[in-house]
Amino acid sequence: MTNFLQASQNQEQLNCQTYQKTDIKAGVIHLGVGAFHRAHQAVFFDRLLGHPSQAHWGIIGVNIRPQDSHYFEHLMAQDGEYILKTISAAGKTEYDHIRSLIRQIDGSKTPEQVDDAMMDPSIQLVTSTVTEGGYYLDENHQLMLDHPEIKADLSGKRHTLYAFLYSGLKRRSQTSAGKITLLCCDNLRHNGLLLKTGLMQFVQAMQDTQLATWLEENASFPCSMVDRITPKPSSLHMDDVNARFGLNDTMTVMGEDFIQWVVEDNFAGEKPPLETVGVQVVENVEPFEEAKIRILNAGHTCITYQAALKGLTYFDQAMKDTQLSQYFSDFIEQDVIPALGESVVDLPSYANTIAERFSNDNIGDTIERICSDGYAKFPVFVFPTLLASYQNGHTPNQTLKGIASWYCFLQAVKKEQIAFTYHEPSIAELSRFSDDQKGVEAFVSHPFLWGEVIEKHPQFKEDLTKAIMDFNQSLA
Incomplete structure (x- = not known):
């Protein structure tokens, strides 16, 4: 989506942060780039990048599921850019050009690129949205070690969130790339604790005591609460955006005007000043x-x-x-x-x-x-x-x-x-x-x-x- 804005016929109706994308560096990796992430976390980081001193908080968006590769190809073809259409209950509509996903990696095809990104010391934050079922925890919060995808990952495959985190963080631990915050953005109670519980059990099952020790000393798992109703992407909104702005955006995402993100103040490394763009950073998310x-x-x-x-x-x-x-x-x-x-x-x-x-x-x-x-x-x-x-x-x-x-x-x-x-x-x-x-x-x-x-x-x-x-x- 090069020259995306130049193609627009109604630029005055299209909101866009003033930063130059070529000036932006990545500080975040996001695993699981679905519609919700693009209408929620990516929006807050796009706002943050609008502050001249915060140009190091671009996002590397990662797909981890083969079944989502076709969808992800469209996002990659647009260099991670798309239009967010926001509609209030009263019918007020706004359009935002979101550019915070500065790089895209299809981890289901090139997992080693995810490892390389995660070991980069400039990366301070790994966020994730893999839905409730993506954590493979039973009713007692025990990792489902007999689940076929977990068993495959324990033998070296890449199916689940844990396999990607394990491989990338192991590389990071071996290169002294620094502390890192693992921020779960899924709709789960005590989501940070659940992510830590599942990952540490996976590491234990891999019998990797060195990484387990490194994580305890160098990683944090803040809890968060996310909220924005984001329907499944619809051709109705894509057609509206493309006709209105003279574009060919196949990745239009739509959401309500309400948006909320509450994050526990528990960052292992550098903390992005998300509170300056509307995120509530609190002592207790519960x-x-x-x-x-x-x-x-x-x-x-x-x-x-x-x-x-x-x-x-x-x-x-x-x-x-x-x-x-x-x-x-x-x-x-x-x-x-x-x-x-x-x-x-x-x-x-x-x-x-x-x-x-x-x-x-x-x-x-x-x-x-x-x-x-x-x-x-x-x-x-x-x-x-x-x-x-x-x-x-x-x-x-x-x-x-x-x-x-x-x-x-x-x-x-x-x-x-x-x-x-x-x-x-x-x-x-x-x-x-x-x-x-x-x-x-x-x-x-x-x-x-x-x-x-x-x-x-x-x-x-x-x-x-x-x-x-x-x-x-x-x-x-």
Whole structure:
């Protein structure tokens, strides 16, 4: 995408930081360059590069999955540049030319280039977005050593985040390239701790005590909370951008106008001054993390299967449905906020903001996308409210209804009654949840999904069974 701006016919409408890209040096490596990274972290670093003294915080974007190579080729063809289209709930639209991804490496094809980049002493930060399933940790946060991709990586292959980090950081440790911060940007509670847990177990499985010691002394794993609704890229927005600006941008990404990044102040080496461009750098991420996960993510999760069973296509339609809109309010007021308790976050105000964002009909976020990967989402997003409610002596009826809707959705998927394909990496694990008493018993007793609640609060199984029966009757 050389001369990208010169091609634009409406430059006055296109926001662009004033830095010269040729002046920018890389200080960050990002593993997993999807739409979310391009609409979130890359935007903050693009803003940071606009400060003349911060020209050393460019990003090297790395693809680690062969199945994403075709997508990544388009990004490489555009030299990492693209247009971000931002639309508010009121319909206000802005366009930004993002240039912070100054170099791209397809690690699935040339992994040695990732190693070379990671051993460069100018690199101070390795960030990652590989989705919840990319960490291969079981319910006890133990690395799944028997997983085929982990087993392959332990024998020297490159499939997972851990293999790329292991090889690159080993090279860095051998060349005394300096301390480094490994910043997980995935939507996981205590994500920095989980990244460290998984990586250190991988290093231990490799029997590499030297690297383990080096990491303990030279690496940090701050936690972070990220938030911006970013739908799957659409030709609708690409066509708009290309017609408006006379471009051929195949990598247009679109997002809502809300953007938030909260980062724990725990940097091993040089710390980028991200607070100057709107990032919240705090001592403790947990209150922000809990509010977001339990209100936004759990709200998405508990509503989306109900919306799918109603035949809705977009999430904003769900929020305009009288029953589902009331459900969201009840879920937050009756279950979530009481379970969270005291917080530095204004929870009612935050919940109102989330409801407004969910209702943004310009986003076009699909029920299909939000339904995906339910098996991984419920233990992370919904379980905490479930457990805290029972611990407080409260039966979380709205939460139970959301869980019940997932079970009923799974049965509808089996009967081919859902209009879209359910994307579920753990679909084999869900096969035991048949549409009968035995299947319900397996569902309400599943240790990965409901673990501690089953053990400490036996009434949960009876409550969820009743919720499933009631939800089934409501569908009749």
